[in-house]
Amino acid sequence: MKCSLAAATFALLAACSDDGAPEISINEVMASNATACADQFGEFDDWIELYNATGKAISLENYAIADDAGAASKAVLPADLEVPAKGFLVIWLDQQVQGVDHLPFKLDADGDAVTLYAPDGAELDSFAWTRAQQDKSYARVPDGTGELTMCGTPSCGASNGTGCARTAP
Ligand SMILES: [Ca+2]
Ligand SMILES: [Ca+2]
Numbered sequence: 001m002k003c004s005l006a007a008a009t010f011a012l013l014a015a016c017s018d019d020g021a022p023e024i025s026i027n028e029v030m031a032s033n034a035t036a037c038a039d040q041f042g043e044f045d046d047w048i049e050l051y052n053a054t055g056k057a058i059s060l061e062n063y064a065i066a067d068d069a070g071a072a073s074k075a076v077l078p079a080d081l082e083v084p085a086k087g088f089l090v091i092w093l094d095q096q097v098q099g100v101d102h103l104p105f106k107l108d109a110d111g112d113a114v115t116l117y118a119p120d121g122a123e124l125d126s127f128a129w130t131r132a133q134q135d136k137s138y139a140r141v142p143d144g145t146g147e148l149t150m151c152g153t154p155s156c157g158a159s160n161g162t163g164c165a166r167t168a169p
Pocket of ligand 1: 039041043045092094096098
């Protein structure tokens with residue numbers, strides 16, 4: 001579900017926060033990570049960053065992530081994953097058993113997609129690309145509401161800042 005300004009104005013969409021941003025969005029995606037951000041094991045794996053636009057922490061229990069829209073195999077998220085209020089959560093897509101924030105699939109730099117589902121199965125956010133460049137992410141600027149465009153200054157777990165907006169796609 002996307003939140004339009006008009007929809008937020010008329011409060012038609014319960015999944016929108018007060019400022020019109022989706023409550024949770026795919027805020028940044030990195031499908032070709034060589035040196036940008038390492039996980040807890042020092043590995044430069046694929047990752048996505050979720051952003052919570054609301055003032056309350058959101059548990060990701062029974063939310064799901066898949067690497068294709070409508071994919072049969074969704075990774076259902078556990079109760080102990082949450083996105084802090086107005087905060088960020090990085091989820092590693094490394095096909096490794098390294099903790100609750102590591103999912104059993106990877107992203108394809110040469111064309112893939114990632115989709116976030118609500119506990120009721122509704123599609124909350126989705127992003128597809130054809131060719132991801134090494135050590136560049138796709139990032140929303142501003143956080144949560146901007147379009148996902150190529151960013152030369154990845155910021156895993158932090159605000160995307162204004163630097164991304166100046167990087168040509
Ligand atoms: Ca890893
Ligand atoms: Ca970021």
